[in-house]
Amino acid sequence: VSETVTLDVGGMTCDGCAGRVRDALEGVAGVASAEVSHETGFAIVSHSGVSRDLMTGAVRTIGYTVDGQAEEYHWGDRSVWKQSANNTKWCLLGCSIGEFGTLWYYQQNGIHHHASWDIVTPWSDAFAPWIIFLFLLPLINGLITSVMLETAILVRAQMDFGNALSTALGMSFIGMLMMEISMEATDLLYTGGQLGLDIRAVIPMLIVGFLTPWPYNYWRLKKYGMACH
Template identity: 45%
Template sequence: MSTLNNTKTDQNISWRCKHTWRTASYNTLWCLLGCSIGDFGTIYFFQVTEYLNPIDHKWIILSLAIMNGLITSIILETYILSRQMILKEAFRVAIGMSLISMISMEVAMNIVDVIMTGGAMLTPEVILPMLIAGFITPLPYNYYRLKKYGKACH
């Protein structure tokens, strides 16, 4: 009989562990904070400066918002992790372990923005739904990674 690696198979993962959901939620909130700073900041910049029309150029603005959201999230996560490990390792972990989570979060937030406002605009009515979508979308993936690999971003 061959030896299997020490990771759990997908069939053995329980989706009912409250402790893991709490940990995954905590990690996702940190990621959401980092992503939303860059995302909202970019959208707001173009909204107030009118450098690009937020309706006509929504895809350009939202692409920049996603990139800036990823950058600010990586910076925040690197800072948090650097308190536990050396900076180079913290940066590597921040990029490697949470990039899929951050991208899905950013895309979900911006889809909600386009659906609700028709463009890349921040209004009081759109901020909470964007944050909720950004939180819920990557949460199962973050839970899965915690259960399968025992790995978290923070």
């Protein structure tokens, strides 16, 4: 005998999220189908004698909440590590475009100011806000290109542009900043503290840029179900 149950699912922000919840539910033995909407936040599940706990567990396992409750937090969820790695990968791609592009422009045009405390100290004779801006510009451009890429991905996933842009802007800027700052700091280690891009730093920058925010992205996905890729 077929039965129907409605689950209140939290953490879904796009069609991709709804698809993952649907796949998780339909992967449970005894579940015939699941209609999931990220707009309403509900999953309507048709099943044959499947316990509600089994279905809610399947949803919570992939990082979403049911009835406001998430799976007990731990660091050993391989599926969340895999999903957060995918999120971090796309973020790294987006951030790298802006950051590498800006640093390469500096390198090609002889913009090689050195980082020093005097430059950032307001009462110093060497205080130079415009040089500070030059050091910040790679971070800013990296954030912009990351948001642009995220918006394009969400639009491709059938989300309208307005919602895609607002969702992209709502992504964790903490993780992005961690990535950007660690990458530029790595480059500065290779260049001796001056603006520009040392080609030897590219691979280390990518590795550091990926590893630095990855645990944070795992925590955010596991605890709050924040997944959009």
